[in-house]
Amino acid sequence: MLAAQRQELILERIRSTGAVRVADLVESLAVSDMTVRRDLDALEARGALRKVHGGAVARARTEEPGFAAKSALQGDEKRAIARAVAGLVPPHAAVGLSGGTTTALVAEHLVDTPGLTVVTNSLPVAEVFHRAARPDRTVALTGGFRTPSDALVGPLALASIRGLNLDLLVLGVHGMQERAGFTTPNLLEAETDRALVEAAGTLVVAADHSKWGTVGISTIVHLDRCDVLVTDDGLAPRAREVLGERVGRLVLAGARAPQTEKEDPA
Known part of the structure; x- marks a missing residue:
């Protein structure tokens, strides 16, 4: 060899x-x-x-690429994931969308979903809904300090989120790995994401296959907290095995219809 x-x-x-x-x-x-x-x-x-x-x-990652740089990566996979995630969001739901390029694409697929109440700390997500304003939708943007990924974090963001009750959160992540779980290189963003997770009844993680094996310095949540992980069909076999055992439901989005690796737990 x-x-x-x-x-x-x-x-x-x-x-x-x-x-x-x-x-x-x-x-x-x-x-x-x-x-x-x-x-x-x-x-x-x-x-x-x-x-x-x-x-x-x-090696734990501490560098955080900017939103524009990340938008140029895995575009086809992220669009497929976004379509699959949007199909999980029912009308008239209270939904959270964290920062991230994939969550911004999810927002584009949700603009015509009626009656949504959206809570987000992502400037690009808020901009998507602002451009497609509709009278039956409410969008709440947290305050906070802006990160390179155009997310708002820190005490003001936390104060905006705590006490909320969301039906569902769509969480974007920097990395995912068996031991470390879902991670980010930004400590403040991890804290804000954890507050969003705590506010949500259902956690949907949107992460393309390239995130597998990447470890950011801070864990947001471990794999078994995820109710649905939507990734793409480029995910390696070993990763499919691990994630299929650990998350509540694994959905592989691609050119074909989304595939479910494990059904919702009874």
């Missing part, structure tokens, strides 16, 4: 579980201890992981 192949297998294991042990890699890859350590050195030099005693762990 070539070094590049070994290193990709190591990264896939870290994306899935968050950590690897040298001894386990020696056994599973059938190579020497020294070879594994050289692979870990190379991956650490690339910023792909962080070495620890006896192994390596996923």
Whole structure:
């Protein structure tokens, strides 16, 4: 096996579980201890992981790309996810939409849903509903400090959210991983997102397949808090297995009709 192949297998294991042990890699890859350590050195030099005693762990991300930069990534997948998520929102619901490029696309699919009450800390989401104003809809935008992802966070945002009761929250995330759950690189955004989650009866996470294995510095919620995860059909088989076991329902959106991996719990 070539070094590049070994290193990709190591990264896939870290994306899935968050950590690897040298001894386990020696056994599973059938190579020497020294070879594994050289692979870990190379991956650490690339910023792909962080070495620890006896192994390596996923590197927590603290950088936060801007909204425009993220909008250019996985466009087809995000649009498919947005269509599937919008189908989960019934008329006359009280719905929360967090910050994120995918949630902004969800908003575009909800503009004709009658009677919605929308709570959001996302400036782009609020702008979508503002451009398509309708008399039977109420939109509440929280206050707060603006993040690079054009979300409003901090004490003013928290004060706006606490005490609310939402039927459903559509949550955008920076990363998802078996150990860390759903994460973000922004500490204040994580706090605001957690308040939105606490206010919601049903949690729908909208995240394309590229988010799997990415670990932001702050966990919003763990996988088993998610009632419905809507992602795309580019999700790797191992990720499908893990998420199918941990979230309430896994929906894969793509060119075909959305696929349900696990039905709603009885």
